[in-house]
Amino acid sequence: MRKNLTLILFLLLGGIALQAQQDAMFTKYMFNSLVYNPAYAGYYDHLYVGVLYRNQWQGIDGAPTTQTLTMHTPLKQQKVGVGLNLVNDAIGPINETRANLSYSYRIPLGGTNTLAIGIQGGLSYRRADFGQLNLQQPVDDAFSPISNQFLPNFGAGILFFNKTFYVGASSPQLVEHDLRTENINTLPFAKQYRHYYFAAGAAFPLGGEHLVFKPSILVKNVGLLSKLSKDEEFQNVGAPTEVDIDLSLMFYEQFHVGISFRSAVEAFDDRSSYDSADIWMSYLLPNGLRFGAAFDYPLNDLNTVTFGSFEMMVGYQFNYEVARVVTPRYF
DSSP states (O other): OOSOHHHHHHHHHHHHTTSSOOSOOOSOGGGGGGGTOGGGTTTTSSOEEEEEEEEOSTTOTTOOEEEEEEEEEEOTTSSEEEEEEEEEEEETTEEEEEEEEEEEEEEEOSTTOEEEEEEEEEEEEEEEEGGGOOOSSOOOGGGSSEEEEEEEEEEEEEEEEOSSEEEEEEESOOOOOBOOOSSSTTOSOOBOOOEEEEEEEEOEESSSTTEEEEEEEEEEEEOTTGGGOSOGGGSOOOOOEEEEEEEEEEETTTEEEEEEEEEEEOSSSSOOEEEEEEEEEEEEOTTSEEEEEEEEEEOSGGGGTOOOEEEEEEEEETTHHHHHHHSOOOO
16 A cells, blocks of 8 residues: 555655665664674674564555575684675665675684674675656656666675674675666666664673673764765765664573664754664574564654564574583673
8 A cells, every 4th residue: 555655755766866775774783793794704603594584664565675694604713704695675666685705704812802804795686667666647757767787896894792792893885886877877866875884782791690781782874985985966975874772681591672772863964863662572592593573663754654664583503502602602
């Protein structure tokens, strides 16, 4: 059902006209951290495989849906990790599938302290079919062509972690592609922008290891260095910086329950907003199987046309019992 065609078009064209972030959004970024930062490859000390499904803004036709598959493992020497992540992201008539191979090198710093440096390389397939739009009034011919593009890219990241703390920074797609083609060269703005991520978290046992308080934060920025672009039309990025703040409790190193808050922050104009309030849970079985779910409730005007977003995940950590004894950690 088409609750708000104007809203849908704004969201779709926002990705083209630089009014919104282009990378997929997740409530529980800890479920698939490799998508954000290649330095996570091999983090669990054993092979890990996880899948995630996100359905955003229920009730709006053309709203984003995202599926991910991540798998990574250390090699025998333990200092090197390798991984693979696949992301399929669709919003309205635009669908993008990304595949990346990751490599990380871990440097022991004493105790449980470790510094990991990661790189990744891969390919994106992007298809835009504006002919799918059912518009009430005719618009410019720029929205009718079909565009198919293969876009190579590479990224890098760094991660410091120990049993009770982690901090990392990354940019998973360093190459900024001009998305205008011969078929849609009438579009004034169409560029795949570089995204930057900063993440940090800590664990505080509350009277013992059976109850642990875990706060974390994720900051997402688009176009941090866009002012250096040679093209003036791509220097002004319309996406504000996004901040996710999460507070969770872990019971007996198995059951997690948490709440989070997402806000868009713009220091120089009035685009700052409260985006969503979220609740999530996950359960880790003794054999290494983890499953979880999250629900977002929008705090902005979207709550008039949608009741929220949800995501589900399933993951499996091989040899979890061994890893738990050899390298215990809360993350």
